[in-house]
Amino acid sequence: MSVRPAPRGVATAAAHRLAAVRARRGRWVGWEIPPFGGIVRPRVVTVFVVVLGLAAAALVASVSIGQFPIPVGDVVRALTGTGGADAALIVRELRLPRALTALLVGAAFGLAGALMQAVTRNPLASPDLIGISAGASTGGVAAMLIGGVTAAGAGSYPTVPFGALVGAIVAATVCYGMAFRDGTITGFRFVLVGIGVQGALTALTGWLLARADINEASRAMVWLTGSLNGRGFEHAWWAGLALLCCVPPVVALIRPYQLSQYGDDTARALGVPVDRARMLLLLASVVLAAVATAAAGPVGFVALAAPQIARRLTATADLPLLTSGAVGATLLLLADLAARLVLAPIELPVGVVTGAIGAPYLMWLLTRAHQSGRAG
Amino acid sequence: MTTLVGDGLRLAYGDRVVAEGFDITLPAGKITALVGPNACGKSTALRALARLLTPAAGAVYLGDAPIADFSHRELAQRLALLPQTPVAPDGITVRDLVARGRTPYQRWWRQWSRADEEIVDRALAATGTAELADRNLDELSGGQRQRVWIALALAQQTPVLLLDEPTTYLDLAFQVDVLELVAELNERNGTTVAMVLHDLNQACRYADHLVAMRAGTVVAAGPPAEVVTAELVREVFGLECRIISCPVAGTPIVVPEGRSRRGRPRVSPGQEVRLT
Numbered sequence A: 001m002s003v004r005p006a007p008r009g010v011a012t013a014a015a016h017r018l019a020a021v022r023a024r025r026g027r028w029v030g031w032e033i034p035p036f037g038g039i040v041r042p043r044v045v046t047v048f049v050v051v052l053g054l055a056a057a058a059l060v061a062s063v064s065i066g067q068f069p070i071p072v073g074d075v076v077r078a079l080t081g082t083g084g085a086d087a088a089l090i091v092r093e094l095r096l097p098r099a100l101t102a103l104l105v106g107a108a109f110g111l112a113g114a115l116m117q118a119v120t121r122n123p124l125a126s127p128d129l130i131g132i133s134a135g136a137s138t139g140g141v142a143a144m145l146i147g148g149v150t151a152a153g154a155g156s157y158p159t160v161p162f163g164a165l166v167g168a169i170v171a172a173t174v175c176y177g178m179a180f181r182d183g184t185i186t187g188f189r190f191v192l193v194g195i196g197v198q199g200a201l202t203a204l205t206g207w208l209l210a211r212a213d214i215n216e217a218s219r220a221m222v223w224l225t226g227s228l229n230g231r232g233f234e235h236a237w238w239a240g241l242a243l244l245c246c247v248p249p250v251v252a253l254i255r256p257y258q259l260s261q262y263g264d265d266t267a268r269a270l271g272v273p274v275d276r277a278r279m280l281l282l283l284a285s286v287v288l289a290a291v292a293t294a295a296a297g298p299v300g301f302v303a304l305a306a307p308q309i310a311r312r313l314t315a316t317a318d319l320p321l322l323t324s325g326a327v328g329a330t331l332l333l334l335a336d337l338a339a340r341l342v343l344a345p346i347e348l349p350v351g352v353v354t355g356a357i358g359a360p361y362l363m364w365l366l367t368r369a370h371q372s373g374r375a376g
Numbered sequence B: 001m002t003t004l005v006g007d008g009l010r011l012a013y014g015d016r017v018v019a020e021g022f023d024i025t026l027p028a029g030k031i032t033a034l035v036g037p038n039a040c041g042k043s044t045a046l047r048a049l050a051r052l053l054t055p056a057a058g059a060v061y062l063g064d065a066p067i068a069d070f071s072h073r074e075l076a077q078r079l080a081l082l083p084q085t086p087v088a089p090d091g092i093t094v095r096d097l098v099a100r101g102r103t104p105y106q107r108w109w110r111q112w113s114r115a116d117e118e119i120v121d122r123a124l125a126a127t128g129t130a131e132l133a134d135r136n137l138d139e140l141s142g143g144q145r146q147r148v149w150i151a152l153a154l155a156q157q158t159p160v161l162l163l164d165e166p167t168t169y170l171d172l173a174f175q176v177d178v179l180e181l182v183a184e185l186n187e188r189n190g191t192t193v194a195m196v197l198h199d200l201n202q203a204c205r206y207a208d209h210l211v212a213m214r215a216g217t218v219v220a221a222g223p224p225a226e227v228v229t230a231e232l233v234r235e236v237f238g239l240e241c242r243i244i245s246c247p248v249a250g251t252p253i254v255v256p257e258g259r260s261r262r263g264r265p266r267v268s269p270g271q272e273v274r275l276t
Helices: A008-014 A042-064 A072-080 A085-120 A132-147 A154-179 A187-211 A214-225 A233-252 A254-263 A264-269 A274-295 A300-316 A319-342 A351-371 B042-049 B072-078 B093-105 B114-126 B142-155 B170-188 B198-208 B232-237
Strands: A020-021 A028-032 B006-013 B016-026 B031-035 B057-062 B079-082 B160-162 B192-196 B209-214 B217-222 B241-245 B252-256
Touching: A008 A274, A008 B079, A028 B241, A042 A072, A042 A085, A042 A300, A042 A319, A042 B241, A072 A085, A085 A187, A085 A233, A085 A254, A085 A300, A085 A319, A132 A154, A132 A214, A132 A274, A154 A274, A187 A214, A187 B079, A187 B192, A233 A254, A233 A274, A233 A319, A254 A274, A254 B057, A254 B093, A264 B079, A300 A319, A300 A351, B006 B042, B016 B042, B016 B217, B031 B042, B031 B170, B031 B198, B042 B192, B079 B142, B079 B241, B093 B114, B093 B142, B093 B192, B093 B232, B142 B160, B142 B170, B160 B170, B170 B192, B170 B198, B198 B252, B209 B232, B217 B232, B232 B241
Parallel strands: B031 B192, B031 B209, B079 B160, B160 B192
Antiparallel strands: A020 A028, B006 B016, B006 B057, B209 B217, B241 B252
C-alpha cells in the first residue's frame, strides 16, 4: 500500500451524488450521502425513525388516555385550538406538559446513559447507578428544603435544577477524581467509586430529609421516587433547554464518542484528543442527567437500559447515540402511561414502574457481565 | 521514509521514573525491535514515541519536527500504533473496525468516501483478512485478530508503524505469521517499523535494527548480527547462553545454558553442533 494521500478526485467525484455503496464482494453497505452522512446504514436509520414514531405514538396515547378519555382527533383539535373547552384544558394544561416532560426527560436520560456507558466502556456506568442522579437528588432536596421555606407548593421548583446540577457535578467530579489513575479512568474503577459515592449521597439525602419539616420532606420524597405527576411546561422547558444545549456539541463530538468505545490507546492512535473529548462528553452526560432528575426526580433504569436496548435494535457494535435518546423517551412515556393505568384510579410514581422493570434487567446484566468478564 | 528519534527522554508515570536521559533512534524504512527483560521500559519507550506518554524532559522527533508540535489528527496521519491489548466493542465486524483507521482523514465535511472504502479493501487484502471482512471480531482466532488490528493501522496509511508486543498470546505459527506480515509490509511500503518483542531470536530474525534495553537505558543498539553476543545477553537478561547461527537466515540464535535433558551429555562450548 502506498503512503500517499488518497486521490482527491475520487473523493470529490463521489461527494456529489447519492450512491449505493458496495463493498468488494458486492455486499450492500448502505447509501453514501456526502458531505454529511458518511455511509448511512439503512437498519440504523430505520430503527431510529421507527423508535421516533413509537415515541410520537406514545406521546399522543399519553395525552389521549386517562380518566377522561379524549379521542385522538379531539387531541389534535385541542392542540390547534378548534376543540371544546374541556378537552382543550385537559390536553393543554394537564396532559400535554406532563407527556412532553416525560418525552424530554426520557430522551435526556437515554442520551446521558449512552454517553457515560460509551466513555467508560462499561454498561453498568449509568448515571442512576453511580451517584450522578444521587448527587442531583441531594442537591435537589437541599434546594427544595432551603427554597421551600419561602415559596409554597411547587413554587420552590426554580431552584431545584440548579441544586441538582451542582449536586450532580460535585458527585461526578468526585467519581472522576477518585477513578483517575495513571492518566486514564477505567470503567471498572469508575463504577466501583460511583457506587460508593451513591451510598454516601443517599445517606446525605436521608439526613437532609430527617432534619426537614415533615410536609417539606414528604413532598421531596415523592420527587425522589421519580414522578411526573403535576408536571408543567416549566419542567419540560428545563429538560428541553438542557437537550438544546447538550445535543449539538455531543453530535459534533460523535467520532470521539464512537472511538471512546475502543480504548484510550487506540482512540489516541487514531487522532482523537481523548482527555478533552472524555471530559466534554461526561460533562454533557452529567448535565443531561441532572436536569432530567430535576424535572422528574431520579427515575431509575431508563439511562441504564435505553442505550443497551438501542444497541440491540440497531445491531451495531457501538452504542447508537441518538437512537438511545429516542428509546429513552419512548420508555419513559410508556412507563408513565403504565404508572397511570395499572392501578387506576390510583396513580403510581413513574419511578416505581421503571424500578420494577429495570431491577430484573440490572440483575440479568450483572450475571451476564460476570460470565463474560465484560464489566471491567 | 521517516526516522523517529527520541532525544534525552525522561519517562515517568507520576513520581515513578522509568527512564532518564533515554536516547533512541528508529532508522527510516527499517524494522527496529525493542528487546529487554520485563519492566525494563520497552513499552513505555514505545508509548513515548507514539506520544501516548508525554516525556517529562527531552523530545521525540518525527523527521525534523518534534511530535509535540503535531495536532492529534496530523500525528495520526503519520504514525500508527497497535497497543498491546487493544479493545473493541462487542460484535464489531472486521470491516467496521478497519474502517476506523480512516478516522484521521475525516472531517464533518469530508466523511466516508469511495477512496476510503478502497483503502480499507487494500488494507484487508494486504493482511489476508479480506475473507473475514463480514465476520465478527470475537469469532476470530488470536492470529486472525492480530492481523485485523494490523489492517486497522495500515488503513491509517502512515509512514511509521509502532507495534507493542504484536506476538504476545499467539502460538508459534501465528507469531511467525504476524512477523512475516510486518516484514512484508516494511519491504513493500518502506514503512518505518518499531516493535516490542519478547523473543530475542525472532527479534534477530526479523529486525534490521535491534535496541536492547535494561532498567530504562539502552544497553546496545545496531544490527542484530553485530549487537547480539553472549556478553550482551548476560548483561541484559542475566542469562548465560551461547550464540549460534540461524540455519535459515544466518541471524544470531540465543541458546540458553543451564541443564540439558536428563541423561544426555551436555555439549561443551568448543564441540561442533551438527544441524540436521
